[in-house]
Amino acid sequence: MLNLERRTKILELLERHGQVAVMDLSRRFKTSEVTIRNDLKDLHQHGLVRRAHGGAVKVATVSIDPSLKIKAELHADEKRRIGAAAAALINDGESIILDSGTTTQQIARQIKHKKDLKVITNGLNIAMELFGVKDIQLILLGGVVRQNSLSAVGHFAEDMLGQLSADKLFLAVDACDVEFGLSTPNVEESQVNQAMARIASEKILVADSSKFGKRSLSRIVPLTEIDTIITDRALPLETQTELRSRDVELILV
Numbered sequence: 001m002l003n004l005e006r007r008t009k010i011l012e013l014l015e016r017h018g019q020v021a022v023m024d025l026s027r028r029f030k031t032s033e034v035t036i037r038n039d040l041k042d043l044h045q046h047g048l049v050r051r052a053h054g055g056a057v058k059v060a061t062v063s064i065d066p067s068l069k070i071k072a073e074l075h076a077d078e079k080r081r082i083g084a085a086a087a088a089l090i091n092d093g094e095s096i097i098l099d100s101g102t103t104t105q106q107i108a109r110q111i112k113h114k115k116d117l118k119v120i121t122n123g124l125n126i127a128m129e130l131f132g133v134k135d136i137q138l139i140l141l142g143g144v145v146r147q148n149s150l151s152a153v154g155h156f157a158e159d160m161l162g163q164l165s166a167d168k169l170f171l172a173v174d175a176c177d178v179e180f181g182l183s184t185p186n187v188e189e190s191q192v193n194q195a196m197a198r199i200a201s202e203k204i205l206v207a208d209s210s211k212f213g214k215r216s217l218s219r220i221v222p223l224t225e226i227d228t229i230i231t232d233r234a235l236p237l238e239t240q241t242e243l244r245s246r247d248v249e250l251i252l253v
Helices: 003-017 022-029 033-045 068-073 076-087 102-109 124-130 155-161 187-199 237-245
Strands: 019-021 049-052 055-058 095-098 117-121 136-140 144-146 151-153 166-171 175-177 181-184 200-206 218-221 228-231 249-252
Touching: 003 019, 003 022, 003 033, 003 049, 003 055, 019 022, 022 033, 022 055, 033 049, 033 055, 076 102, 076 200, 076 228, 095 102, 102 124, 102 166, 102 200, 117 124, 124 136, 144 187, 151 155, 151 187, 155 187, 166 187, 181 187, 187 200, 187 218, 237 249
Parallel strands: 095 117, 095 166, 117 136, 166 200, 200 228, 228 249
Antiparallel strands: 019 055, 049 055, 144 151, 175 181, 181 218
16 A cells, blocks of 8 residues: 555544544554554644644644645545535536635536536646536636645736636635634635635535534635535534524535
8 A cells, every 4th residue: 555545544534533543553554553653743744633642633723735636535435426416506508616626626527518618717627627628618717826736826816706707606625614614724725715705606615524623724705605515424413503503505415
């Protein structure tokens, strides 16, 4: 097993259980405890876990922006289901915004049969997914490209958005807290997301359940601005109840 694959699976275990032990991980992955400690040390240095005696615990505050390669491996099945549910909400002839991200890339993969669709995006991964697809007009925002997220940010992207309008925005985020709202570690990313939200008639959050109950540095929008949330069924019942009490349509897949 490659280091990246093993470390991704460690992060998934942390999301499910809240903590992991070196001894248990060594048995699970059939590797030495020294290797596991090195894995945890690397994840700790990247801010993805917090080291604890004999293992590690998950970090509730999102302060690091992992690369798309790592994000794509996390909760991949959930993201595919979320992408399919989101695609079902898109009608022929609509104009939509797809934020950069791996969940929104799943949406892009499942809308290629749509007719007369206009797709606005700041994500190079989204653009490459839809490039050349018949009946989809692709509008790629300009700006400074962030290496981790492959997204264009800055005033060029924001200025372009100011000249456009959209029926629906599909927003993927790093963190969603009921009180704080949607947030991300990168300030420039949040500013582009805010500009997207300003021009969209309907705002839809697409995020797997691991993103909830967390806060990050820069708030994008409060929860009151979100019309619909699409997430997976692992979302805690108390969080589901709280979201529904705030008049948010909740779709569980």
